[in-house]
Every structure is written in C-alpha cells, then in structure tokens.
Amino acid sequence: MLDAIDRKLIAATQGGLPLVREPYAALADQLGLPEAQVIARLQDLLARGAIRRIGAIPNHYALGFTANGMSVWDVADEEIAEVGAMVGALDAVTHCYERPRHLPLWPYNLFAMVHGRTRDEVRSEVADIARLIGPAARAHEVLFSTRILKKTGLRIAA
C-alpha cells in the first residue's frame, strides 16, 4: 500500500516530471524531501510495479495513429496463457488481456489492442495475429472505435 509520501509523489508527478536539468531535485524541493529520497522512492515504486515505466507517454491520436482496433479472440482456456504471451509480445499490440466470455453474445476471452495509422494497417496486423495463433483461435473479430465518448486520465488525490 501507499503511504503519505508516495501519495504526494503521485500527485506531484501525474502531470509529468519538471522539464529541468535536475527534475528529481525540483520535485524534492516541492515536497520538502531530500533528492536521494525522491529517487529511492521512485525506484521502489518502479520495482513494485506501481509505476509501469518512466518516460515519454505518447498521444497516439496526435501522432497519426488514429485507427484503434480491439481485436478479440476465442481461445481454448487451456491454451490462453501460451497464446496470450505470444500475442502480447508483438510490437503492434499495445495491451493484451484475458477477460471473461459472456455467452452467447460474447464468445471472446482474449483481447489484443492494435493501433495503426489506418484501418487497413490494423486489419493487416490482425491478419498477422490470426496466422500466428492459427487453429488455437476458434473465432475472432476486430472492433474499431467509431467515436471517443469520454477520455480522462487516472487521478489520485494527494
């Protein structure tokens, strides 16, 4: 769990790191902590997975990756760990999860998000995934987003 200092660090960095030569010293000044403590905390949060990574967070849409396809696959439960790891390792796949089926409406249990510049680019990547998975996928579909109805980031209060 997070303590009060972790929460202050999150609140101070949700908008990003200060763009200065010594960003951690700037954060430390803001929080009233030594720089070494800020760095050690961030290292620990990264090691625990509370921070996924530190760096550039791209805006897909502004970079021209306007086609966003949610490819969904019906994979036998006993094969999903192997297939998921294989699909997740592809460069074109930005997220890959196992989720529950909702039969009969929704037979798919593997979700792989594919971003591309065009829908054709996404379809061609999905075709590559289909070849890679082979007969382990009993059915698949790709759902394109047609409208963004809401998009806000994670916000944790200090």
Place this chain on the structure above:
Amino acid sequence: MGIVDPTGRAIINGLQGGFPLTSRPFREAGAALGLTEDELIEGVGELIAAGQLSRFGPLWNAVELGGAVCLAAIAVPPARFDAVANQVNAHPEVAHNYERGHALNMWFVVSSEDPARIDAVLAEIERETGLVVHAMPKRQEFFVGFRVEV
C-alpha cells in the same frame, strides 16, 4: 498530424521507458539519443506543447496503487445511444468511453481507488439505463506496452 522532426522521433521511439533515476537524467538519456541535455529538455517540451506526448514522466499503475479498473460493455439501442452515453459519462469513475462497431456498441472503463466502488457503479449504470452491463474484468495481463514507433 503525425509530423515529427528527427529529434522528436528519436525522443518518442527511444524514451518510452527507462528514463534514468539519477540527478541529471536528461543528460544521461540525451547522450544515448545523440542529444545534449538541453536539446532533450527542449525537445520534450515541444512534443508536449504540440500535443504529441500526453506528458513525460511516470506512468502509474492504478491497480498496484490499491485501486481497481474494469472494462464493461453495453448493447445500446441506437436511438438511445447519446442519452445513454450521457448517463454513463456522468459517473466520475468512468475514465474512458468508446463507441465501437458491434452489437455491443458502448465500451467503457470504470476505475476507482476503492475496488468496492466498481460493482456499485456498474449496478448504478444498469439501474439508470435499464440495460445489461457486461463486466469484462481483466483475468490475466499479458502485456501493457503502449509503445509506438513514429
């Protein structure tokens, strides 16, 4: 759209993870990209100003922070689509909501610091809309990369 100069490209392709946790991280990361410390700082600032980076810094994992996230989908009758979108979006716990081309045409993410809120919000949305909300919680995560090459 999608126009990035060579410095921007080097930053986006080379700095999606692994930013150093040292006193002068821009100097160190810049050296690996062939940029000076100040060129890297300026380049990141320009990409943010252009909206090509959402931001530069830590990407926090909501679940590891003790919170919870759940994807959910609804088959919304087309005539009611906008009204239902307003009902769903009115919940502050709804972080993202997308229209998608499928019978299940509305896909949204509910996130909360309090895991118990997730089921409560999904139940409130069912009650308010009179539509079945299909919860699609993550069972296993194989990869979350968000990597893009420009």
